[in-house]
Amino acid sequence: SQKIEQNSEALNIQEGKTATLTCNYTNYSPAYLQWYRQDPGRGPVFLLLIRENEKEKRKERLKVTFDTTLKQSLFHITASQPADSATYLCALSHYNQGGKLIFGQGTELSVKP
Amino acid sequence: SQTIHQWPATLVQPVGSPLSLECTVEGTSNPNLYWYRQAAGRGLQLLFYSVGIGQISSEVPQNLSASRPQDRQFILSSKKLLLSDSGFYLCAWTIVQGLSYGYTFGSGTRLTVV
Numbered sequence: 341s342q343k344i345e346q347n348s349e350a351l352n353i354q355e356g357k358t359a360t361l362t363c364n365y366t367n368y369s370p371a372y373l374q375w376y377r378q379d380p381g382r383g384p385v386f387l388l389l390i391r392e393n394e395k396e397k398r399k400e401r402l403k404v405t406f407d408t409t410l411k412q413s414l415f416h417i418t419a420s421q422p423a424d425s426a427t428y429l430c431a432l433s434h435y436n437q438g439g440k441l442i443f444g445q446g447t448e449l450s451v452k453p
Numbered sequence: 454s455q456t457i458h459q460w461p462a463t464l465v466q467p468v469g470s471p472l473s474l475e476c477t478v479e480g481t482s483n484p485n486l487y488w489y490r491q492a493a494g495r496g497l498q499l500l501f502y503s504v505g506i507g508q509i510s511s512e513v514p515q516n517l518s519a520s521r522p523q524d525r526q527f528i529l530s531s532k533k534l535l536l537s538d539s540g541f542y543l544c545a546w547t548i549v550q551g552l553s554y555g556y557t558f559g560s561g562t563r564l565t566v567v
Contacts, residue, residue, distance in 0.1 A: 344496075374555055374556075376555075376556075381541075381561070381563070382560065382561065383543050383545075383558030383559055383560055383561050384497070384543075384556075384558050385558070386555030386556060386557065387555075389554070389555055429496065429497070431497075439485045439502075439504075439547060440487065440499055440502050440510075440512075441487075441499070441556060442499065443489075443496045443497040443498075443499075444496055445495055445496035446496055
């Protein structure tokens with residue numbers, strides 16, 4: 341069955357460092373991979389999308405890589421700030437599935453000042 | 454601009470009671486609409502999605518149903534709630550060519566079945 345795995349343990353880093361979150365998937369050939377941010381008690385907020393034929397995508401302090409051979413995406417936040425503390429969700433979609441998005445369980449990031 | 458409204462924000466319901474959660478989208482036409490549920494500390498589980506009026510696809514067999522009576526309205530219902538229906542329910546939308554665009558989520562409904 342399709343499986344999406346993210347670091348189950350919380351990631352704790354110091355302010356100013358680069359946070360790197362991992363998303364691995366099995367039994368899936370996604371057309372698109374997306375990253376979302378979720379704060380406690382709130383709905384997820386879309387951050388970045390990367391297509392299967394793209395290796396890397398950047399947006400301000402965020403960078404996403406997508407390796408379809410390794411079946412892995414890495415999500416980087418450079419110069420991290422305490423305001424970046426949240427849970428980050430990875431999600432995948434395929435061409436022929438009505439646009440439906442399948443989510444990983446998320447990784448909680450805590451940035452300490 | 455597009456907005457999504459979801460209500461109520463919190464709900465406490467007894468076991469066996471009915472449920473109706475409503476979601477509406479403004480500022481767009483013919484969106485794809487989705488209902489997700491999130492258990493505490495877990496990821497999002499897709500429950501239903503709709504690509505048009507009256508078109509509902511169910512992802513998980515359960516005690517819930519969904520309807521789309523209007524283009525921008527999506528309703529999640531249950532005739533008799535179970536304790537296991539407790540969770541954080543999220544509505545989301547994306548444009549029809551939704552594969553290449555992010556989803557926009559509502560603020561969610563925290564449902565506690567007692």
